[in-house]
Structures are given as structure tokens and as C-alpha cells.
Amino acid sequence: MLKTEGLGYWYQDKDQPLFQGIDLEFDVGQSYAILGHSGSGKTTFLSLIAGLDKPKEGDIKLNDRSLKQIGLTNFRRHDVSIVFQAYNLFTYMSPLNNLLTAMAITDAAHAGDKAYARQVLNDLGIGADLAERNVQHLSGGQQQRVAIARTMCCDAKLVVADEPTGNLDEDNTKEVIQQFQKIAHEQGKCVIIVTHEPDVANQCDHQFRLENKQFVELA
Amino acid sequence: MNFFKRAWLNVWAKKGRSVLLILVSSAILMFVLAGLLIQSAAVKATSQAKADVGATVTLSANRQAAFKKMQSRTTSSKSSKMTLTPVKLSDAAKVAQLSNISGYNVTSSTSVNASSYDTVSMSTGMGSSTGGGPGGMKSSTSTGDTQIDGVTATSLTTAFSNKQSKITKGRGITAADKNTNNVVIEKDLASQNNLTVGDTLTVKEATGDKDKVKLKVVGIYKASSTSSSAASPMSTDPANTMYTSYTLANTFKGSKYAGTADSVTFNVSNPAKVSSVKTAGKKLINTSKYSLSTDDASYQTVKASMDNVEGFANKIVWLVAIAGTIILALIVILMIRERRFEIGVLLSLGEARWKVIAQFFTEMLMVIVVAVAIAGVGGKFVGNQLGSQLVSQSATTTQTTSSSTGQPGGGEPSGNGGSGMRGGNGGPGNTSQTTKQATDTKLEVTVSAVNLAELGGFGLAITFLSIMIASGGILRLEPKKVLIS
Numbered sequence: 001m002l003k004t005e006g007l008g009y010w011y012q013d014k015d016q017p018l019f020q021g022i023d024l025e026f027d028v029g030q031s032y033a034i035l036g037h038s039g040s041g042k043t044t045f046l047s048l049i050a051g052l053d054k055p056k057e058g059d060i061k062l063n064d065r066s067l068k069q070i071g072l073t074n075f076r077r078h079d080v081s082i083v084f085q086a087y088n089l090f091t092y093m094s095p096l097n098n099l100l101t102a103m104a105i106t107d108a109a110h111a112g113d114k115a116y117a118r119q120v121l122n123d124l125g126i127g128a129d130l131a132e133r134n135v136q137h138l139s140g141g142q143q144q145r146v147a148i149a150r151t152m153c154c155d156a157k158l159v160v161a162d163e164p165t166g167n168l169d170e171d172n173t174k175e176v177i178q179q180f181q182k183i184a185h186e187q188g189k190c191v192i193i194v195t196h197e198p199d200v201a202n203q204c205d206h207q208f209r210l211e212n213k214q215f216v217e218l219a
Numbered sequence: 220m221n222f223f224k225r226a227w228l229n230v231w232a233k234k235g236r237s238v239l240l241i242l243v244s245s246a247i248l249m250f251v252l253a254g255l256l257i258q259s260a261a262v263k264a265t266s267q268a269k270a271d272v273g274a275t276v277t278l279s280a281n282r283q284a285a286f287k288k289m290q291s292r293t294t295s296s297k298s299s300k301m302t303l304t305p306v307k308l309s310d311a312a313k314v315a316q317l318s319n320i321s322g323y324n325v326t327s328s329t330s331v332n333a334s335s336y337d338t339v340s341m342s343t344g345m346g347s348s349t350g351g352g353p354g355g356m357k358s359s360t361s362t363g364d365t366q367i368d369g370v371t372a373t374s375l376t377t378a379f380s381n382k383q384s385k386i387t388k389g390r391g392i393t394a395a396d397k398n399t400n401n402v403v404i405e406k407d408l409a410s411q412n413n414l415t416v417g418d419t420l421t422v423k424e425a426t427g428d429k430d431k432v433k434l435k436v437v438g439i440y441k442a443s444s445t446s447s448s449a450a451s452p453m454s455t456d457p458a459n460t461m462y463t464s465y466t467l468a469n470t471f472k473g474s475k476y477a478g479t480a481d482s483v484t485f486n487v488s489n490p491a492k493v494s495s496v497k498t499a500g501k502k503l504i505n506t507s508k509y510s511l512s513t514d515d516a517s518y519q520t521v522k523a524s525m526d527n528v529e530g531f532a533n534k535i536v537w538l539v540a541i542a543g544t545i546i547l548a549l550i551v552i553l554m555i556r557e558r559r560f561e562i563g564v565l566l567s568l569g570e571a572r573w574k575v576i577a578q579f580f581t582e583m584l585m586v587i588v589v590a591v592a593i594a595g596v597g598g599k600f601v602g603n604q605l606g607s608q609l610v611s612q613s614a615t616t617t618q619t620t621s622s623s624t625g626q627p628g629g630g631e632p633s634g635n636g637g638s639g640m641r642g643g644n645g646g647p648g649n650t651s652q653t654t655k656q657a658t659d660t661k662l663e664v665t666v667s668a669v670n671l672a673e674l675g676g677f678g679l680a681i682t683f684l685s686i687m688i689a690s691g692g693i694l695r696l697e698p699k700k701v702l703i704s
Contacts, residue, residue, distance in 0.1 A: 043703055046703075047699045047703050050567075052567060052697075052698050052699035052702070052703065053697075053699045073566075073569050073571065074569065075569075076566070076567060076568065076569035077568065077569020077570075078569065082567050082702075084702055084703075086702075088560060088563070088564045088567070088702055089564070090225075090561060090564065091561070092228060092229050092232035092233060093228055093232070097228060101224075101225060101568075102568055104221060105565070105568045105569060105570045106568060106569060134232070162703060
């Protein structure tokens with residue numbers, strides 16, 4: 001589904017790239033973990049495959065179409081959902097309105113369907129009363145579940161998550177990872193999680209470690 | 220869900236910020252509206268002044284031409300006299316046909332001697348028989364002790380229209396008094412001689428056969444102290460001035476003056492057209508004998524005052540609009556900086572940048588709509604306060620300017636005063652009168668639908684500009700830097 005071809009990125013000096021010549025392939029219905037120590041470039045890699053930045057070298061292809069052809073804004077709108085460590089919800093809205101907003105912007109099939117959005121939230125443990133409250137009144141775990149619900153409501157086949165459990169306790173971490181597995185296996189999406197936690201990575205179907213500017217698949 | 224709904228949710232959720240924005244915008248728009256209101260009120264007041272103040276064109280003998288003629292005669296012969304040609308009423312009738320002439324007043328002045336009554340003596344002790352001031356006709360240089368102002372109607376004279384003189388008993392002279400011996404006398408003269416309306420008095424002609432003529436008192440008027448104090452040292456006491464029909468004044472002057480006048484003052488309905496009336500009038504008269512002079516000082520004073528107010532209001536509108544745009548743009552820039560994460564999330568979801576800008580514009584628009592309503596209520600009050608302050612200030616400025624340029628002062632004939640025997644008495648009185656008119660001109664500040672529409676337009680423009688200035692940040696924002704870095 002998603003392919004990187006000779007992908008490379010550097011900030012100022014081409015001779016000191018974060019990674020270079022990366023050829024990876026990600027498929028739907030699978031979950032992937034990307035590991036690496038701080039500053040190794042894993043988040044930068046995620047920003048490239050999420051269409052938040054352009055690679056300095058190489059190409060990214062979605063179903064054999066280059067992101068350059070698709071256009072980054074279009075790609076973000078229709079093909080990718082992002083979950084952030086800091087949740088990044090609309091703080092002036094309720095969980096329900098957060099979902100409805102995302103569905104409207106991404107032209108999701110269920111756009112405007114409040115009942116569907118409520119059901120998704122409910123499945124993630126956000127009941128009717130919480131669904132109408134301002135998101136700032138929710139706990140960190142609840143907010144992250146709302147962020148995950150947002151990706152579930154949108155029709156994008158690619159879900160990327162940047163340290164989604166970074167701010168969560170053990171129980172919430174387990175629950176969140178389970179949800180990502182559901183998204184991959186039940187909704188048939190491709191889930192790519194950037195994490196530095198081996199426990200989280202171990203629950204994914206595939207693991208890559210970014211070291212010495214290259215990605216190494218772990219057994 | 221679209222950017223309209225997001226805008227509404229944001230405005231509603233952040234009530235405190237929205238209220239502050241509404242207050243700031245209201246304050247800005249209130250001053251814009253005040254400026255707009257003063258501007259439109261000044262325009263209205265100027266057009267009202269045109270109708271109220273009025274202007275005149277006076278047809279009289281051409282003194283300058285007569286003087287030149289006299290000078291040329293002096294070189295060729297020993298004796299010479301300046302001869303002024305009385306205005307023929309037939310010529311005046313032609314001028315009266317011009318458009319914008321709403322009416323005219325015929326003035327014929329002379330003097331007679333008291334017979335059955337005693338004249339009022341001047342307190343300065345200069346004597347009572349001093350008639351024949353500057354500007355008089357050849358025939359009216361006779362030295363009677365009573366001034367006769369022959370007019371078409373007293374209400375058309377400057378003294379009465381400016382309320383320097385007013386009828387206290389009976390009535391004034393009207394066109395119906397033509398060819399009668401009716402007279403209006405001054406209050407002091409009446410009380411000194413125990414005369415009242417309906418009584419008769421006898422005068423003796425100062426020229427010709429010096430016949431005695433009986434006059435019937437139909438009204439008593441009171442001359443204001445301004446008139447008295449303004450009288451030149453050479454003039455008789457203003458209390459010895461009687462108003463009659465111009466036909467009677469001509470009778471006193473002699474038979475050859477029938478159908479003539481010293482001057483004819485035409486009222487111009489639209490003071491702005493005074494110059495064109497004068498130009499058109501000159502084509503109808505023999506300019507070597509007659510001259511047409513204009514008097515629109517009152518109108519010009521009020522107009523200058525209102526022009527000042529209008530100009531100042533115009534500056535207020537633009538200054539406040541520019542300052543308001545800058546203030547709102549700065550607020551919006553700060554607001555946008557605070558909301559970088561929100562913008563980043565929107566962009567990460569694939570929202571178009573123009574829609575993000577449109578969301579901010581819609582939010583500001585909601586604020587502006589409420590602010591326009593508040594400004595609509597408060598703007599009238601601010602406009603009233605500011606307007607009355609501006610009018611009084613600009614009237615003072617106009618007075619100072621006209622005083623320093625020496626415009627008034629008696630050189631120009633004003634109404635009937637300048638062309639008669641008491642020529643030039645109107646100067647200082649007119650200055651205070653016109654300044655008073657300028658000060659009295661009230662700005663009627665009312666908020667109309669047009670004003671509110673204009674204000675809405677300004678509000679929209681200010682919002683649009685401030686969002687455009689502030690949206691540079693949105694256009695440059697990289698979601699990766701905000702959300703991941």
C-alpha cells in the first residue's frame with residue numbers, strides 16, 4: 001500500500017542525513033512499530049509518511065502513486081489519519097464535535113452522522129455524557145481515545161501515530177494499543193506507530209528499528 | 220460541519236475572549252459611526268443653511284462708474300457733481316424673472332422734517348438732523364430730521380429678517396401698502412410723542428414744495444441696541460427712522476423719482492447660485508449705470524463652519540478606520556499565534572488554508588455584527604457630543620478667520636442698509652449675526668439605515684483587512700513544526 005523508495009532526509013547538511021536510501025513497504029491490515037533512540041529521526045520519518053513534510057531525497061508512493069502527484073493536502077485529507085502524543089484535539093469542542101469536524105474535513109462516508117460518531121466514541125469507552133463535554137474536561141487516556149476515535153471515523157487507510165502512549169499509564173497504554181490492533185485487523189487499515197517503548201512495539205505485527213541511518217526489521 | 224460551524228463553536232466556547240473582542244470592535248466602530256453621523260449631519264445642516272440663511276443680490280446705481288464719469292468731467296469743466304441714476308423698477312422686474320430669485324424688496328430712502336411731532340435726539344449730542352450718510356443718492360442728500368426708508372415690505376429688509384428690528388404693535392409695511400401713506404415708526408419715537416397704531420402724524424417734505432403730508436401709523440417697531448450702536452456718527456438716531464412703502468418715499472423725493480428705487484434687493488432661493496444669478500442679471504442691465512452686488516456672507520459663514528465640521532468628521536472616519544484596522548489586525552495576529560496548534564491540527568487533517576482563514580474571518584464577522592449593533596446605539600450619543608463640540612469650535616474659528624481678514628465692516632452694501640442714507644451700518648452687526656447663525660446651526664445626529672449600512676461596510680472592510688494582514692502567519696505555517704517539533 002505505502003512504499004518508500006530511496007527515501008532520505010537531512011536538515012542542513014546533506015552529508016549528515018538522518019536516514020538515506022530507505023526502501024520500505026507497508027501493507028493494509030498490518031500494524032508496524034518504528035523504534036529508535038531519541039533524535040534518530042523516527043518522528044521525522046513519520047512526518048514524511050504522514051504528508052506533513054517533503055522528503056529531501058527519494059519518493060513515497062501510495063498504491064503506486066507518488067505523494068507529489070497526489071498532493072500533500074489531498075493526501076492528508078483522504079489517505080492518512082494522524083494520532084499525536086499530545087492528542088491535538090480541538091480544545092473548544094466536545095469529543096463528538098471533534099469527530100464530526102474531522103469527518104467533515106476529510107469528506108468521510110459518515111460525515112455529519114452524529115449517531116455513528118457517538119457509537120464509535122461509545123465503543124472506545126466515551127459515553128454519551130462525556131461525548132458532549134468539552135475535551136479539556138477529559139483525562140489524558142480519554143483524550144487519546146477520542147483522538148483514536150477520530151482516525152476510526154475517517155476513511156483513511158493509513159493511520160500513523162507518534163508516541164501515542166507517551167503520556168499514558170500502563171492500563172491506558174494497553175487499551176490504546178488494543179484499539180490500534182483493532183483498526184489494523186478489523187478495519188483493515190495500515191497502522192504505523194512510532195514509539196520508543198519496546199512493550200508497545202512488541203504488540204505490533206512488524207517492528208523496525210532506525211539505527212545508523214537505516215531501518216532494520218526486527219524478528 | 221464546515222468552517223462556519225467551527226467559527227460559531229469557537230466564538231461560543233471562548234465567551235470571555237469574544238466579549239473583549241466585541242468591546243474593542245464596538246469602541247472602534249462607535250467612533251467610525253460618530254464620524255459618519257457628523258459627516259452626514261453636516262451635509263444636512265449645510266443644505267438646511269442654504270434654505271434658512273439665504274443670500275441676496277442687490278441692484279443699485281453704479282457708484283464707481285458715476286465717480287469715474289465725474290472725474291472725467293472735472294478735467295474738462297470747472298464744476299462737476301456725481302450723478303447716480305436711480306434704479307428703474309422696469310429693469311428690476313427683468314432681473315426678478317431670473318431663476319432662483321424667490322422675491323425682491325424695493326428700497327427708496329429719503330428724509331423729511333418733523334411737523335406734528337418731535338424727533339428723538341441722539342444721546343451723543345451730535346444733533347438730530349445729520350442725514351445723508353455715505354451711499355446716499357443725489358436727491359437724498361437733503362437734510363431732513365426723519366429718515367424715511369421706503370420698502371416693499373419690512374419683513375424683507377435685513378433689519379427685520381435678522382431680527383435686529385421687530386414689530387411690537389400693529390403690523391409691518393407690506394406690498395399692499397403701495398401708494399398709501401401708511402408708516403411704521405420706532406417705539407421710542409412713538410412713546411416720546413404718545414403715538415400709537417391708528418394715529419396720524421404730519422411731516423414736511425425736505426425738498427421741492429416742502430408740502431406737509433399726513434401719515435397714518437400702522438405699526439410700531441423696536442430697533443435693537445445693535446442697530447443703534449452700529450449707527451455711524453453721521454447718521455440720525457435710529458429711532459427717527461420710519462418705514463413706508465417705497466412709493467411714498469419716491470413721492471417725498473419728487474415726481475421724477477416715480478417708478479424708481481435706490482436699490483432693489485433680490486432674495487436668492489439657493490445661495491450657492493448667487494454668482495450665477497449675478498452673472499445672468501448683469502446681462503439684463505446697463506452696467507454703466509447700475510451694479511449688481513451680492514451678499515451671501517451669512518451663507519458663506521455657515522457653509523465654512525459646516526465644511527470644517529464635515530472635513531474634520533471625514534478625518535475622524537478615516538483615522539479611526541485605519542487605527543481600528545491596525546488594532547484589530549494586531550489582536551487577530553495575537554489570537555492566531557495562540558491558536559497555532561489548532562491551525563496545525565486542521566492542516567494535518569487536510570483542511571485548505573483558505574478555509575482556516577475563512578474560519579477566522581467568520582469569527583470576526585460574528586463579533587463585528589454584535590459590535591455594529593452596540594455602536595449603533597452608542598454612536599448617536601458620541602456623535603451628538605462630538606458634533607456640538609465641533610460646531611462651536613468651528614464657528615469660533617470661522618469668526619476669528621473672518622475678523623482677521625476684515626471681511627465685514629461696512630464696505631459692502633448689506634441689504635437696504637448700505638444703499639440708503641445710513642450706508643454701512645450693517646458691518647459689525649452682521650458679523651455677530653452670521654457667527655450666531657453658525658453657532659446656532661445644530662447638527663441633527665440621527666442614525667439611519669444608510670448610516671448603519673455604511674458602518675457595516677466599514678466593519679466588514681476593517682475585519683477583512685485585519686484578517687488579511689494577520690493571515691500571513693497561517694499561510695506560512697508548517698503543521699510539522701507545530702505538531703511534531
